[in-house]
Amino acid sequence: MAASITPSRLAALVKxxxxxxxxxxxPTSARTGAKYLRARLRGPSMVKxxxxxxxxxxxxxxxxxAGVVDFAEAQRLKDVEDKKRRGKGAPAKAKDKGQSRRTARRR
Known part of the structure; x- marks a missing residue:
């Protein structure tokens, strides 16, 4: 006849x-995410x-x-100059608080 093991002894064994x-x-089988934390990282494999x-x-x-030319950047700079010449460029940044559009609108 096999002797039954008490749950407390089994818990002590597991601990x-x-x-x-x-x-x-x-012991409560709560979700801890240990499976994912133990898993091998995917980043290095993807980089390789x-x-x-x-x-x-x-x-x-x-x-x-060295004379290396980035044609895309050169084209972008040319386009920015063309827009500025036509008056379609980005507005000038405010040098101080008085030049800000936000303060001008409040007055």
Missing amino acids: TRCQIFQTAYN YYPPVANIAELARTYKN
Whole structure:
């Protein structure tokens, strides 16, 4: 005849096992997210999967004297100049609080 083990002895066994193997002791089975915290991180694998992309803008900024031209940036600057010439550019920034549109509207 097999002797039955009391629940308190079983709980003590589980607690000791958790201490030995350094696992979380969760007698109430509450959700802790331990499964996701133990999981392997995905970020490094994703970074290794995609090859590095050459960034022309970064190269042009780093090596200004090398003659590397970022055509997209040059075109953007040309477009900004054209808009300013036509009066469609961004408004001038306020130098002090008196020039702010917000304070002008309150008066």
